[in-house]
Amino acid sequence: MKKEKLNGKDLMNVGIYSAIYFVIVFVIAMLGYIPIFMPLICVIAPIICGIPFMLFLTKVKKFGMILIMSLIMGLMMLLTGMGYYSIIVGAISGLAAEAVYKSGGYKSVVKAVLTSGVFSIWMWGNFIPLFTNIDQYFSTRQDYGQEYIDTLTSIMPLWMCPVLFIAAIVCGIIGGLIGKNLMKKHFVKAGIV
């Protein structure tokens, strides 16, 4: 395959979809302040974000676009105070997602659904500090109240770490499937895709 450089239009597409994606993630993340929703973010966010992400994938034809979006998500998380873990995780998962989609020649719908799953791993990155150093995590969040901390500690034991990782992938795939169906229903008919 000929190696093509990303042009301005591709990069703008990345920007547009990143903006939509981030707004949705941000709204959902606000739910996390009800303790029970905290692990559920890893479930709800990938499912809903799968819809714009699948539309984004139809615009992806060159190497790098998914990776850039992943890095931008990490940057935005850094700026919104979620720590630097998402950038590291995002760089790796973005590259993996890129590889998955590339293996389908940037066309395959099945691979696109898988890509949506792999891409969602970056969300799991936000939870890493909860598992590696939970005491430190809460020492900076004393003002949430002791009850919040207790509840969250009890629903976030160490085995939740791999569970959330898998949940992110599975829900990303579910989101991808929903996105695929919605796209067929709305966008293909309207001629947008």
Add this chain to the structure above:
Amino acid sequence: MECSILQTNIEKRGLVFDPRTKLLLLLTMATFVLGGAGQKIGLGRLVFSSISSCLCVLPFVLLLASKKKKVAFTYAVLYLVMLCVFIFVTPITKGLLNFLILGTAGIITRFLPSIVLGAYVVSSTTVSEFTAAMLRMHVSEKLIIPLSVMFRFFPTVGDEFQSINLAMRMRGIGFGGKNVGKMLEYRLIPLLSCSVKIGEELSAAALTRGLGGNVKRTNVCEIGFQIQDILLILLCGAAFFLLILSTFGML
């Protein structure tokens, strides 16, 4: 035309800061106020709580300096009320009520400053200035373009979402109506399809301005550090310096 809070109005901006300073400020805010860095027990806690309180006053000052009095005072009143609730009401309540009040007040006092600062940064920086600042920082164009598009796009997404929301509520698709299940689909899809359209227009507009060409772009925006920038940078620097000191156990 009424101007929304996120849109930039160049004519009456008041005191102008360099975009790089604003970014540094956002990062500092995220680290100390949102992330609550360094707030351990003992002396460090006192030092870093006072740093974070100082930072919470900043959005108010910045908003005043950029002549957005209404927003500034709304922020100040809301923040102070929540802080008072947090300090005076929480010790005398118990159980679920305490949990609710503590949660709301704690979360609002923690998030409000950063959200207001974020809104201030987006509303007071033009895309051009932002691009110029990123170019000065030698960020790759592959990151500059998506980021500046995002910058430009946040207010649009907000506006569109509000209009769609109103339209859907009129049709009875919302929490109150019968069609709760359709809520998501009927909001996301219109949002996506209008974003696609706006996006296409945006790229056409940007291509006419030479974005994505092979030539190095020039920029008419004059950005640079002024006295007000240096003051803010010193403040942020001091906060991070103290954080480093405390990490190595010297505080």
